[in-house]
Amino acid sequence: MIKANYKAVVIGGSAGSFSVVSKLLSQLREDFPLPVIICLHRLKHVRSGLVESIRLKSKLEVIEPNDKQTIVAGKVYLAPSNYHLFVEYDNTFSLSTEEPLNHSRPSIDNTLSSAAYVYRNKLIGIVLTGANKDGAKGMKDIADKKGLTIIQDPKTCEMDTMPKSVQRLIKPEKVLSPDEISKFLNQLAI
């Protein structure tokens, strides 16, 4: 077990990362001690389907949060379609219909940067496979606040633009395969 006082895990990926996220959640232990906040690029006109699909394999409860919903440890939160998802200081989420960022709403940068601002060095940021640069700026914000940065090993990615964009801005602390990411997270002590 790794003794660390992390407060949250935040994960970003494009639509193609669905299978990686699904596998990762199926491997996380049932008593996982942190909230897992996920922002995936998704079709903005399709409100349902994604969260239900992710729930199928997850041992943890998966929720598409409402605005102002409190963040609870051991639960998985998926950014809803056509909204940006932000973390607030009072440990709640806020949503926004502001302009797309990196052609995306939800934007990974928005979620990662707001989480970095709130959790600072108590945050683990993970960027998975993806076809654009969204998430790189957010990972830099996490690194600037001394949070832990992890990218999916580009060699294991269907599309490696997203993790490689992170590498262009920072040197991630860990470059791991999907199996190694879940193994690492499962070692986190309460």
Add this chain to the structure above:
Amino acid sequence: MAVSFNISELRALAQQLSSDLKMPFEYMTHSFFKRRMNLFLDKNGIRKVEQLHQLLQDKNEADEFCRFFSIATTELFRDPSFWRQLRKILNEKYSTSNINIWLPDGASGEELYSLLILLDEIKLLSKVNVWVNHWSSKAIDNLQNGHLQMRKHDVNAYNYKRFEGVKSIDSYFTELENEVHLNTALMHQVHFTQGGVKQKPTVKCDIVILRNSLIYYTKDYHEEVKNEIDKALLPGGYVCFGVKEQLAAPYQNRFEIIDTKEKIYSKFSFLKGE
């Protein structure tokens, strides 16, 4: 070098702006106020807070600043299933009566235009007075002109199709000087007011539509807004929030949710005696 604020500086600035401009900046969520403020400062090349205060002495700049903090609705017929549900309610409950509908935040107009198109298609337009508020007088001018951002045309057309509209979305708009405008004949019974939720219509309303506006404000402000809506709404009337918004528990004494997915609430009819 951009202006850098800590939390207490941002709170103090929000309070001062609330007092100066009469818009509830102090109730905005921390992350929203911070990022909009930074965007505005960057956009205007402002490096010191004193420069901001100086800029806002100008009435037009202050109006533009308020407009910048009112977020666009993003598209016509956003969440088409909501608009289908609203059409059903209007057809079933209000097809023979004169009614009043209030939009406490006109935003960028898409909600208003979607509503007017819906009313036109179910032949209720002449029976409905629509009341619209906005913090910015310039935004109201744009709304009155039926201005619409052209770049979202494909999304708007796709949403209209999913709404199951009976015409072509293009038939409601004309292109003037590279700008798209709603046919202003649809605006005949629309009344605009500069201000927020406290500037209620002069009549009690049957329906209030306030979707994706409260997400930028804290829970304390939600309570205030809900109380104002309660006062403005007739018993048996409807209030519509965004699909990812929720009412706090105390409100349950006065409202029941009639559509969980689309976040449509109805004020209890038994409150008629109040």
